[in-house]
Amino acid sequence: MRSEQFQERQIELDGWPVKLISYRIGTKYICQADNVSPGACLARFSADSAEEAESQALSKARHLLSKTKRRAI
């Protein structure tokens, strides 16, 4: 078994830059959402389709990012 269809792309999610890392292993599609800075994993899901994996990863990442407060400095 090999990893296939590996791809990365950057999007903006509610004002935060997020990197989406997607690949397939066997019959499972995996999508991971990381914050771009500093690069921490926010969510990772596997599903039977790339769309479903990405949808779930985005949903959880958006939920977590909504809790982050920006402060005046």
Place this chain on the structure above:
Amino acid sequence: MTDYAHPEVLVETDWLSGRVSDPALRIVEVDVDNAAYGLGHIPGAIAWNWTTQLSDSIKRDILSKEELEALLSKSGIKPETTIVLYGDSNNWFAAWAFWQLKIYGHKDVRILNGGRKKWLAEGREVTDETPSFSPTQYKAQEPNLSLRAFLPQVQDALRKNAAALVDVRSPQEFTGEILAPPGLPETCQRGGHIPGARNIPWGKACNDDGTFKSFDELRSLYAGEGVDGSKPTIAYCRIGERSSHTWFVLSYLLGFPNVVNYDGSWTEWGNLVGAPVERRTAVVTGT
């Protein structure tokens, strides 16, 4: 191009792909959690959970000598075993494991250059099978705490201006705009950084494919912020894993002689009553 100070601590994906069955090697994946390992990992690799197996589960601390011995024994590791570490987030947690293994004196520890991401991006073989190994009776060395900074040492260095402080968090954490990486729980009462620290985010040390930048690029990056190894260097972040990555870069790739990881990091300093905090400092770092 100048080679790294200790090139032997890095292995490339090509090198490892031909050795996954080598009994002299133990390949260990260390991620933010073990879920990614379960989805597929390098054949022959085992997983260590950094929160439950590479940290004291009661008090905030690294593993005790006995706990490390138990982990390595259970993993079938002997003192002469070559341990190859890799993980997600460009090896953050693999570096955390590397740092602890060096504290306890394991001789041959290496990091897979590019980590999990590069292995997957190259379409290399993966498996969901978890290997098992015969347990050993591993005996670790006494901890070498010269690799680790505790709070009093950092406070003393600050008072005496005796060390280069490297804050490896993101610029937004450094300035105090946010208290934790976006999307992660806030774990401190105050935002900002230790006065005088230079902000050199850990990721500046890596290429897009997750591999480390060249010696010359790294030397230029840190020297551009006045960090050249001429005086003791203290790396810190939020919880100590990103700073162990930078500790690895400064100690093993650049060969600085006196680098310590302050693993108490901002979750300690940013919660101290009366500790000096600096904010808003302009952030200028190399590329």
